[in-house]
Amino acid sequence: MFNLPIASTWLSALVLLVDLAIRLVVLGVIPGNRRPTTAMAWLLCIFFLPYIGLILFLMFGNFRLSRRRREAQDAVNLRILEGTKNIAALVPEYHGPAWVKSAMELNQNLGYFPALGGNKVQLIEGYQDSLDAMADEVSKATNYVNAEFYIMSSDACTERLFTELEAAAERGVRVRVLFDHIGSLRVPGYRGMIRRLKASQIQWRRMLPLLPVKGQWRRPDLRNHRKILVIDGRVGFTGSQNIIEPSYRKKRNHTVGRKWVELMTRLEGPIVGTLNVMFATDWSAETEESLESQLATYHWDSFASGPLCQVVPSGPGFITENNLRLFNTLLYSAEECITISSPYFVPDDSLLYAITTAAQRGVVVELFVSEVGDQFLVHHAQRSYYEALLRAGVRIFLYPKPLVLHAKHFTVDYDVAVIGSSNMDMRSFSLNLEVTVMMIDSDVVRQMHAVEDHYRSISRELHLEEWVKRPILARYVDNVARLTATLQ
Numbered sequence: 001m002f003n004l005p006i007a008s009t010w011l012s013a014l015v016l017l018v019d020l021a022i023r024l025v026v027l028g029v030i031p032g033n034r035r036p037t038t039a040m041a042w043l044l045c046i047f048f049l050p051y052i053g054l055i056l057f058l059m060f061g062n063f064r065l066s067r068r069r070r071e072a073q074d075a076v077n078l079r080i081l082e083g084t085k086n087i088a089a090l091v092p093e094y095h096g097p098a099w100v101k102s103a104m105e106l107n108q109n110l111g112y113f114p115a116l117g118g119n120k121v122q123l124i125e126g127y128q129d130s131l132d133a134m135a136d137e138v139s140k141a142t143n144y145v146n147a148e149f150y151i152m153s154s155d156a157c158t159e160r161l162f163t164e165l166e167a168a169a170e171r172g173v174r175v176r177v178l179f180d181h182i183g184s185l186r187v188p189g190y191r192g193m194i195r196r197l198k199a200s201q202i203q204w205r206r207m208l209p210l211l212p213v214k215g216q217w218r219r220p221d222l223r224n225h226r227k228i229l230v231i232d233g234r235v236g237f238t239g240s241q242n243i244i245e246p247s248y249r250k251k252r253n254h255t256v257g258r259k260w261v262e263l264m265t266r267l268e269g270p271i272v273g274t275l276n277v278m279f280a281t282d283w284s285a286e287t288e289e290s291l292e293s294q295l296a297t298y299h300w301d302s303f304a305s306g307p308l309c310q311v312v313p314s315g316p317g318f319i320t321e322n323n324l325r326l327f328n329t330l331l332y333s334a335e336e337c338i339t340i341s342s343p344y345f346v347p348d349d350s351l352l353y354a355i356t357t358a359a360q361r362g363v364v365v366e367l368f369v370s371e372v373g374d375q376f377l378v379h380h381a382q383r384s385y386y387e388a389l390l391r392a393g394v395r396i397f398l399y400p401k402p403l404v405l406h407a408k409h410f411t412v413d414y415d416v417a418v419i420g421s422s423n424m425d426m427r428s429f430s431l432n433l434e435v436t437v438m439m440i441d442s443d444v445v446r447q448m449h450a451v452e453d454h455y456r457s458i459s460r461e462l463h464l465e466e467w468v469k470r471p472i473l474a475r476y477v478d479n480v481a482r483l484t485a486t487l488q
Helices: 004-029 036-048 050-060 067-084 098-111 127-139 159-170 181-185 190-199 251-256 271-287 322-333 349-360 376-383 386-392 426-430 442-458 472-485
Strands: 120-124 144-149 174-180 203-207 227-231 235-239 264-268 308-314 337-341 364-370 395-399 409-412 416-420 434-440 460-462
Touching (some): 004 036, 098 308, 098 322, 098 434, 120 127, 127 159, 127 227, 127 264, 144 159, 144 271, 159 174, 174 181, 181 190, 203 271, 235 271, 235 416, 264 271, 271 434, 322 416, 322 426, 337 349, 337 442, 386 395, 409 442
Parallel strands (some): 144 174, 174 203, 337 364
Antiparallel strands (some): 120 264, 308 434
């Protein structure tokens, strides 16, 4: 006869054994190839909630792309290396600070792209101004248009750009469009945009699609966060802005007046070919169509005077965290001043030490962040770092709410300006595919200083005396959010 108490005892013992086995196994598995802080966060999660924590780890613990994608990236890297190894004599000799030259060498060793001269750089601060500038250039396209953005939306603000893309495709221009699947899917009106693309002659693909029915599955938060537009290899755009209206089509944002503030850069010259290679790489990954001719689109014959620019690719396809290494190198090299704009500033230990060390050795360090962020956990995780930054001497400026300062750029002394899609957080260093451009030119730095001056004129400086008096509950929420930021 079945004895219920005995069966219950055996079941309880089995549950305890499985629980213990999970804890013992993860102790030896999770720390492998992860930051200690990240490993500890996962271990805490699993020790507190063994079954739920394990399921979350299995879903989100692997931050590598598929083997096919990694092999494709490695193949492209070898082609770039082969195509650039003999151009040393063509690249302008740099006579500035040694640390800048060292940063250029680091970037080329990690991302394979050389620093190229003879470029033109224009920063575009206005939100609609950059959309209009992109539409203007698409209207002049004669050969191809390659567009790649984390979020795309067909709405009133982007209507002209979409119209020009459609018109270009109709007149025989090869128009290719990439957008991140999950990034764009979350925006109202996504299905309408898909219908519009299907009705056009535009070639389009979702990046890193998450479609289990079609066998397309990966860690859901591995995303392609890049923003790139290239027209005919003649002009390119990159920066922080997505192709969407400034309130992201959210009713609540419109109600409270929340708009995103961006900074884009318009580029001409050899650097445009480098951006195009990045697009071609991502297009091949999504379509398996090789854009061989575009992988070789380097205009090596144009090395006239003009800003030196260097593209730095990063993401799960590169195990070296190229953007983080560049940021740390520049921060440790600064001699006079550093000004950073980052919407999501959640640094790992190395970046936190780099920025606080710079301030402690007398470099003037400024950080611009939003007064109120658009993402609850990320914003509170960011706030948990303010005290350490302020105590080290970093000046923190709060961009006025309800605006969201989404621009991603920084300057180092009067020599280097950096702009791109990368935030200064662990997600951008490990999980997102990003594009960063390092620009080495005093005139470009002056342009960016003018943007920073504008931020400073409308922002409020946060002081340590004010910050340490914030409520205990707020401090608690910040610290808990900080823990979740390391779950990678």
